[in-house]
Amino acid sequence: MCLALVTLGFCIVLISPKVVQAAFQFKHHNNEELATILEDVHSRCPNITKVYALSENSVAGNPLLLIEFSGEPGYHELLEPEFKYIANMHGNEVLGRELLLKMADYLCEQYMAGNESIRSLIHVTRIHLMPSMNPDGWEMATAAGGDNYLIGRANNNSVDLNRDFPDLDRLLYSEEEERTVRNNHLMDQIRHLDHPPQPETLAVMRMIMEQPFVASANLHGGDLVANYPYDESRDKDGSIESLSPDDDTFRHLALSYSKLHPRMSDPNQPSCDDTSSGFGKQGGITNGAAWYSVEGGMQDFNYLSSNDFEITLELGCEKYPKTERLAQEWEDNKDALINLIWQSHIGVKGEVKDAVTGRPLVNAIITTRNVTRINETHARKDLIKHDITSAQGGDYWRLLTKGEYEITASVRNYLPLTKRVLVTNPHHEPAFIVNFELQSATNQGQRTWVNS
Structure with missing residues (x-):
């Protein structure tokens, strides 16, 4: 028997007259339901989780929520790498949001069920999941029916958050030309920002600079590929491959995801616009700048401002997939999502x-x-x-x-x-x-x- 509490995003399954268990429901959860799911996971796994909000709310006042999984939640443990997933940076790209909500449910469920691999991962890694960086954009996209690729991309101030970070690539490239380059922790070379960041951007910037993240990924939609630095081309006039000093490692991180996805690395997978072959012919990965140049993106900001190696995951052609697709998308991405977290332990x-x-x-x-x-x-x-x-x-x-x-x-x-x-x-x-x-x-x- 199932009693569907739609407003909470859960299906309450009656196991017996005395036992009630919350089962995750695949659907597009609104911002209130998102918070409820994170709190429910914490209530089921209080010893390994912590729900917290970043320093700023969104423009419309929505909290920017995360859930942490760790053997000692709330604390950095010596020698334990920290990993983060951030999704829904573009409000109308929603699959990552639902995958991270399900991942929180899955990690708790499997830990309590005694899954030794998951228990080991949680005890040796501090994992941060942020289902939505742009809850305002999600509301706009959803109110518009969810299938308009333009509405909801930006935040409530009409700013694309993935163009809003300090452009450390251009600072790096200019120093390369002057042969005075220092290719790390470049924020301390900036005297003032060229524009005030949006509150969502500022909150994530503070998190990046304050937490010792080792690796991370940013979940998007619109194609099917694992994208790695640099995202911004050295040539302002075109999309030309721009490799980082850690190109071998970034290619490994991208491949560690694409190879475990059933379609991302398939050489027969067509491109999303059906005008050319997809990224599968190159293993389901791409250098960002070789695809198209992005200025002020979060991926490169992580690498150039901190110790964090971040890649960007484009999870499919549909930015706002139908509800009935979500369960299969979870199955397609589950193993790859877990495997990428393990890559914070290489080296x-x-x-x-x-x-x-x-x-x-x-x-x-x-x-x-x-x-x-x-x-x-x-x-x-x-x-x-x-x-x-x-x-x-x-x-x-x-x-x-x-x-x-x-x-x-x-x-x-x-x-x-x-x-x-x-x-x-x-x-x-x-x-x-x-x-x-x-x-x-x-x-x-x-x-x-x-x-x-």
């Missing part, structure tokens, strides 16, 4: 400390060279020109594909230390730990080398 991680006191060293610079052997006589010696930094606890995470690397930790007034590491990335296992204990540079010394 290496560790702590950077004072060798004498054991004090954690914050904002230590982690520099990486790829020294993978090409053949028996030659090896690469390629500097990956994108440093990351240690977090408040002195812990760091460096996403890397399989290979051999030299990793250097350096802090002002300390001697840098370099370790050589073989990265193997075992399937769905925590990253290899490489710790650094740095000596004070009071007495001048040379760089220290250690094989790990």
Whole structure:
């Protein structure tokens, strides 16, 4: 027997006269129902979840809600990578919103059912799910029937949120021309913003800068492809491939999603406009700028302002799919969504400390060279020109594909230390730990080398 409480977005299933269980209902949930579902998940799994709102509300006053899954919700645990999904940035692109609501329900359900893989993922990863960055746009799109590709894309101030972030790509490209480039944490080089961000953008910017995210994805609709940096072309006049220093890693992240989706990497999958072959012929992935150039996008802002490696997932041709499609879309995306979270564990991680006191060293610079052997006589010696930094606890995470690397930790007034590491990335296992204990540079010394 099923009692459908449509206003709450749930179907209450009567298991027995004494037991009542809430079952997730696939539908397009409004903003009130979204909040109710997150709170319901928290009530069922209070020990591993936390529901919270960002610092700003939307223009129309809707809270920007997230749910967190972790062994210690509400706290960053040392060496535990943080991952985030953000959906519904464009209000009329709604599939990601429903997938994240179902994912919250699924993670709780599977954890309580004893699914060892899900339990392990939650205990070694801090996962943040934001079903809607643009709840106002969702309301506009839904009120208009949901099938107009223009209505609801922007927020309530008619601003496209995925063009509203500081354009760090252009700052990077101009510095490349002047040969003064520093390809990371570029926000501290901006004296003032060229425009005041929308409240939704500002709230997400603060979250990105405050939380030590390692990897993330932004869920969109309108095509079927996993898109990776850079999104903005170096050439202002065209869409030309613009590769980041971490192109190998970003391609791996994109493929880790597309290969587990039943259609995204299918070479016979047609394009959404039916005028050309789809992205399946290239594995279901694309460099963003090679597709079309985006200025002020959230994906590249993550990479250039913080330690976060973000990709963009275009989940299908229909921006506002019919309700009857949602259950199948969940089945098509479920394994890929889970697998991408696991990719926050590739590469290496560790702590950077004072060798004498054991004090954690914050904002230590982690520099990486790829020294993978090409053949028996030659090896690469390629500097990956994108440093990351240690977090408040002195812990760091460096996403890397399989290979051999030299990793250097350096802090002002300390001697840098370099370790050589073989990265193997075992399937769905925590990253290899490489710790650094740095000596004070009071007495001048040379760089220290250690094989790990």
